[in-house]
Amino acid sequence: MQRFSSPALASAPLFGDMPGSAAGDAYAQALDRIGGVCGTGGSIAVTSAGPGEGKSVTAANFALGLAARHHSVLLLDMSFQRPSLERIFGASPLPQGVDDVLLGRRSLAEVICRRNDIDLHLAMLKEPFRAKPKPAILEQMLQAALLLYTWVIVDCAPVREDNRVALRCDAAVLVAEERRTRRRHLAAACRLFPPERTCVLLNRHVYGA
Amino acid sequence: MTSARQVARSLQYRWKLLLCSLVGSTAAWLFLLHLSFPGAAGAAASPPVNMPAGGKLIPAVVEQAAAQTSLSSDAAAMLAAMRSAAGRLQAPPQAAPTDRLRSAAERTGNESALAAATQQQRAVDEQLRVLSIPQSAIPGSKVVFRDNPEYAARTAQVAVQRAHLAALQVRYTDLHPDVVAAREQVAVAERHLAAVPRTLLETVSVAAPNDAVAEAERQQKRQALEQQRASLESEIAGLRLDLTRSTSLRQRPAPQPVFRPFAATPAKTATDTAPAAALPKGAESIRSPQTAPEVEGGMTPLTWWLGSPLLAWSVLLGLASALAIVGTAEVFDRTIKGPLSLLQTLPNSALYLGSIERMRP
Numbered sequence: 001m002q003r004f005s006s007p008a009l010a011s012a013p014l015f016g017d018m019p020g021s022a023a024g025d026a027y028a029q030a031l032d033r034i035g036g037v038c039g040t041g042g043s044i045a046v047t048s049a050g051p052g053e054g055k056s057v058t059a060a061n062f063a064l065g066l067a068a069r070h071h072s073v074l075l076l077d078m079s080f081q082r083p084s085l086e087r088i089f090g091a092s093p094l095p096q097g098v099d100d101v102l103l104g105r106r107s108l109a110e111v112i113c114r115r116n117d118i119d120l121h122l123a124m125l126k127e128p129f130r131a132k133p134k135p136a137i138l139e140q141m142l143q144a145a146l147l148l149y150t151w152v153i154v155d156c157a158p159v160r161e162d163n164r165v166a167l168r169c170d171a172a173v174l175v176a177e178e179r180r181t182r183r184r185h186l187a188a189a190c191r192l193f194p195p196e197r198t199c200v201l202l203n204r205h206v207y208g209a
Numbered sequence: 210m211t212s213a214r215q216v217a218r219s220l221q222y223r224w225k226l227l228l229c230s231l232v233g234s235t236a237a238w239l240f241l242l243h244l245s246f247p248g249a250a251g252a253a254a255s256p257p258v259n260m261p262a263g264g265k266l267i268p269a270v271v272e273q274a275a276a277q278t279s280l281s282s283d284a285a286a287m288l289a290a291m292r293s294a295a296g297r298l299q300a301p302p303q304a305a306p307t308d309r310l311r312s313a314a315e316r317t318g319n320e321s322a323l324a325a326a327t328q329q330q331r332a333v334d335e336q337l338r339v340l341s342i343p344q345s346a347i348p349g350s351k352v353v354f355r356d357n358p359e360y361a362a363r364t365a366q367v368a369v370q371r372a373h374l375a376a377l378q379v380r381y382t383d384l385h386p387d388v389v390a391a392r393e394q395v396a397v398a399e400r401h402l403a404a405v406p407r408t409l410l411e412t413v414s415v416a417a418p419n420d421a422v423a424e425a426e427r428q429q430k431r432q433a434l435e436q437q438r439a440s441l442e443s444e445i446a447g448l449r450l451d452l453t454r455s456t457s458l459r460q461r462p463a464p465q466p467v468f469r470p471f472a473a474t475p476a477k478t479a480t481d482t483a484p485a486a487a488l489p490k491g492a493e494s495i496r497s498p499q500t501a502p503e504v505e506g507g508m509t510p511l512t513w514w515l516g517s518p519l520l521a522w523s524v525l526l527g528l529a530s531a532l533a534i535v536g537t538a539e540v541f542d543r544t545i546k547g548p549l550s551l552l553q554t555l556p557n558s559a560l561y562l563g564s565i566e567r568m569r570p
Contacts, residue, residue, distance in 0.1 A: 027565070030562035033560060034562070054565075058565070173562065176545050176551060177545075178564075179222050179544050179545070179546060181544060182543050182544050183543055183554045184543065186554050187554050190554075190555060199560040199562045200551065200561055202561075203564075204566075205547065205565060206218075206566075
């Protein structure tokens with residue numbers, strides 16, 4: 001496992017490991033509620049109805065929050081069309097990525113890297129993945145991740161584009177952005193998952209407006 | 210209360226839409242109103258005092274604006290005519306500043322020459338008076354004339370003060386305090402000079418007077434003095450005539466109807482630096498006859514246009530239209546507007562994790 005220390009972009013609001021701040025407390029509260037759904041571990045798919053509603057930032061904050069609680073956590077980038085963890089945490093030092101695992105050229109352990117400053121393990125896509133991944137490989141990859149880590153946070157594609165990964169996770173967190181996500185799209189996304197394993201997070205809420 | 214909060218929240222989210230629709234609908238209403246009332250553009254901002262009771266606001270305003278426009282055009286034509294007449298009447302004040310200064314210097318020279326001629330005439334009269342005394346009344350003596358040294362000194366002093374006054378008059382007008390003070394000093398010096406005789410009479414004793422020769426000399430001298438006196442009188446008359454003419458031209462009052470504040474201001478020029486307190490009331494408001502206000506009544510084109518009822522109505526209608534557009538957009542908005550809207554959308558078994566606050570830059 002290779003360590004890297006690329007600086008995080010300032011535009012990514014990361015508060016998952018900062019309890020005390022309003023956003024950090026909100027993420028911690030959300031993690032507590034997810035623990036009620038998944039128990040002591042499992043895979044959590046962070047997805048949304050449409051693109052650009054804050055999935056990657058939410059997944060990163062969940063992973064940071066779990067890492068701050070000293071859990072074994074892997075943040076897995078499975079947003080095939082628009083991989084964005086690289087924008088948040090910086091580029092991976094590895095020449096290979098998750099796309100190589102999806103193509104069957106590498107194992108998952110070979111594409112995991114770890115940041116120096118935070119105890120967070122990441123598996124990132126090197127570039128947008130245009131091919132259609134095989135369901136068996138997806139299943140194998142998720143099982144391998146759960147064997148290595150207690151928690152696997154999967155940054156998924158929007159469910160309107162691709163819901164195969166999210167449907168294979170233990171729980172799904174649907175991120176809805178205030179004044180952007182349409183109600184019928186959210187309702188349709190909720191109908192895709194089993195209701196008892198579906199959670200919804202309201203993002204970019206304006207308090208006191 | 211809740212609806213007001215919802216409206217405020219909606220406006221907070223849709224301020225861009227509100228701004229764009231306000232601008233667009235205002236422009237559209239302006240265009241439509243301009244097509245409907247083509248004469249209303251640029252009408253005056255004054256309230257329609259004589260508005261008919263029927264409530265037709267725009268035609269009344271248009272009619273009033275047309276009347277005001279015709280009045281203002283008539284007043285402008287009258288002002289131009291009166292200014293041209295004043296320009297013809299006020300030739301000396303509208304002349305070049307150098308010409309005005311030159312005329313002032315000439316007047317000062319005339320005054321000085323008149324004073325000198327008057328003094329000379331007095332001296333001649335004195336000499337004639339002395340010559341009229343019979344020589345036999347002064348036995349064994351002879352009357353002789355000698356120049357008065359005090360007279361020469363005072364004459365030199367008057368000349369110096371006149372030169373100083375002329376220099377000041379070239380630089381300033383007659384109302385300048387330095388000019389006034391110098392003129393007073395010259396007048397005082399001239400009064401003192403007039404009190405001093407030019408020549409002194411001295412009686413000199415003679416041994417044997419020859420009455421016939423002396424009488425002949427006296428007659429010749431008297432004739433010469435009388436000729437000199439006549440020429441001095443004609444010179445004094447001419448100088449007084451010139452001085453009267455120049456003074457009357459200089460003190461001509463300004464025409465009453467055109468520049469009323471200047472009517473009571475004697476000979477005010479552009480180079481006048483007299484303090485405002487010395488000027489009559491209202492004269493300090495206008496410094497030069499040529500500087501008339503560019504826009505009458507303090508009305509600039511911007512205020513004229515902004516005050517037009519057409520634009521005001523357009524802005525009002527545009528604001529109403531923009532609010533209607535925003536309200537319609539809010540009514541037909543089907544996005545999640547908050548936690549309550551989200552909970553209404555979710556199925557009962559779905560778990561609501563909470564809300565993350567919007568991060569402001």
